[in-house]
Amino acid sequence: MATTQPPQQPKLGLTFYSLTNEWVSGKYDLESLVKRVAEAGIGPGVEIVGFATIRSFPEVSSDFVKSWRDLLDKYELEPSCLAINIDSALRRDRMLTEDEAADYLLRQLESAHKLGFPTVRTQMGATPGVIAKVVPTAEKYGIKMGMEIHAPEGAASPSVLRVREAYEKIGSPVLGFTPDFSSTMHSLPPGQIEAFIRDGMARELVADLNAAWRLEGTPLDRFEFFAEAAAAKGYRRNSIAHVQMGFNMFGREAVESWQDILPQVVHVHSKFYEIDEAGNEPSIDVPRIMELLVDGGYTGYVSSEWEGHVFREANEVDPIELIQRHHRLERRGIEAALQKQQKHQVSA
Amino acid sequence: MTFAGTFIVEDSLQADDQKLKYKIRLPWYRSLPLSSVTNLEVGLDGVPVDSKNLRVELNGKILSLEEFEPLWDEYWFVQDNATILIEGHPALGDAVEVRTRINLRSPYIMVAPDQPLITNTDVTTTFPVKGAN
Numbered sequence: 359m360a361t362t363q364p365p366q367q368p369k370l371g372l373t374f375y376s377l378t379n380e381w382v383s384g385k386y387d388l389e390s391l392v393k394r395v396a397e398a399g400i401g402p403g404v405e406i407v408g409f410a411t412i413r414s415f416p417e418v419s420s421d422f423v424k425s426w427r428d429l430l431d432k433y434e435l436e437p438s439c440l441a442i443n444i445d446s447a448l449r450r451d452r453m454l455t456e457d458e459a460a461d462y463l464l465r466q467l468e469s470a471h472k473l474g475f476p477t478v479r480t481q482m483g484a485t486p487g488v489i490a491k492v493v494p495t496a497e498k499y500g501i502k503m504g505m506e507i508h509a510p511e512g513a514a515s516p517s518v519l520r521v522r523e524a525y526e527k528i529g530s531p532v533l534g535f536t537p538d539f540s541s542t543m544h545s546l547p548p549g550q551i552e553a554f555i556r557d558g559m560a561r562e563l564v565a566d567l568n569a570a571w572r573l574e575g576t577p578l579d580r581f582e583f584f585a586e587a588a589a590a591k592g593y594r595r596n597s598i599a600h601v602q603m604g605f606n607m608f609g610r611e612a613v614e615s616w617q618d619i620l621p622q623v624v625h626v627h628s629k630f631y632e633i634d635e636a637g638n639e640p641s642i643d644v645p646r647i648m649e650l651l652v653d654g655g656y657t658g659y660v661s662s663e664w665e666g667h668v669f670r671e672a673n674e675v676d677p678i679e680l681i682q683r684h685h686r687l688e689r690r691g692i693e694a695a696l697q698k699q700q701k702h703q704v705s706a
Numbered sequence: 707m708t709f710a711g712t713f714i715v716e717d718s719l720q721a722d723d724q725k726l727k728y729k730i731r732l733p734w735y736r737s738l739p740l741s742s743v744t745n746l747e748v749g750l751d752g753v754p755v756d757s758k759n760l761r762v763e764l765n766g767k768i769l770s771l772e773e774f775e776p777l778w779d780e781y782w783f784v785q786d787n788a789t790i791l792i793e794g795h796p797a798l799g800d801a802v803e804v805r806t807r808i809n810l811r812s813p814y815i816m817v818a819p820d821q822p823l824i825t826n827t828d829v830t831t832t833f834p835v836k837g838a839n
Binding site: 375378379381382383384407409410413415443444445446447448449450453481483667668669670671672 | 708709711712731732735736737738739741744775778779781783784785811812813814816820822
């Protein structure tokens with residue numbers, strides 16, 4: 359029977375983290391940012407970092423809740439995900455106990471509920487004990503908890519496998535993952551390489567850097583391999599020490615590695631750094647990952663997360679325009695997957 | 707990292723014969739507990755400022771560096787500027803070269819078990835000298 363329903367697909371949007379330079383320097387307040395996002399058509403999903411957007415976080419005032427809900431209604435946007443933090447090293451004299459860490463998360467879950475978020479992004483710092491303590495509250499509110507998988511980790515890293523085991527033991531439908539595409543890059547971002555050179559790395563070492571980055575092994579081992587190549591060419595270690603972060607921030611797992619956790623994906627960070635003139639992301643195969651999500655039946659939110667602000671100054675580029683172009687690139691992958699599905703239906 | 711780029715508030719320095727002040731932003735993307743500020747150093751025209759003459763105005767308080775440590779339940783909101791206050795500075799010309807260094811101990815990013823990341827932001831700025839009000 360023919361169906362007139364629109365095909366199931368992910369919903370696009372952004373995280374305000376993309377606007378870090380502009381937010382930190384006070385270019386926008388909340389209303390002007392929401393308005394700009396709506397006018398640029400880069401919703402509907404809006405993700406915020408609680409500790410960046412909300413002054414009173416982890417608590418939210420009733421006034422803030424009202425203005426937040428009114429703003430999103432007015433501009434026809436949807437709350438997609440609240441990024442929350444564990445902050446287990448809040449105190450300098452000791453780490454938080456499990457009870458204290460759980461309480462810290464519960465306060466943020468309460469805020470997520472008041473603000474209407476269907477999902478929170480959690481981080482690897484949440485131990486299985488802490489997760490178990492907060493799950494009943496997340497279940498009560500129907501809020502999904504998506505542990506972020508970010509470079510240098512990937513879906514099959516030992517630390518993530520431990521989380522997957524803990525999830526299995528706890529067995530709650532609210533537990534899932536937030537893949538961040540920084541884990542599955544095929545190249546270092548060209549802008550980042552230029553920044554490494556600006557900060558003292560010899561241009562002559564670019565090929566060595568790329569080759570070392572593509573090796574198998576831990577970030578530290580691969581960096582050491584690069585340091586040896588640089589030393590062999592006569593470059594001192596202090597001229598390349600700053601490059602080490604590139605081995606941690608940018609991961610080289612295969613795109614297909616996400617397949618293992620696809621049924622548990624509750625939110626997505628579509629990390630990107632640049633969009634070239636042809637409309638492609640030079641370091642991430644965005645359409646391929648989007649196809650994989652559609653093929654896996656994912657219909658949640660995908661937040662465009664521009665992180666080029668770690669190497670681009672404020673006013674150098676406009677993240678809003680970049681996100682418009684990023685959405686076009688994401689749609690290319692979504693449409694390719696949907697066309698493939700339709701062909702299968704026709705031929706079946 | 708362009709947190710160095712947004713760290714110092716341009717044109718914010720004011721000075722009179724005794725006091726000098728200017729504004730900085732939190733060099734991070736999210737608010738941090740005040741306990742995260744583990745080190746702050748300022749140099750004027752290449753001369754380090756004695757920490758006993760250095761204060762920070764934030765959240766309506768005037769704090770010495772040591773006073774940040776116990777304030778783990780209070781945040782530096784990421785859009786708020788902090789004012790650096792210096793008592794008793796050397797004679798200034800029309801411009802002063804100010805070096806500001808801050809270390810922030812991340813409450814949530816661990817580089818090893820129970821070992822937080824410590825960021826270092828170190829920026830030298832040349833300010834025109836303007837009178838304090």
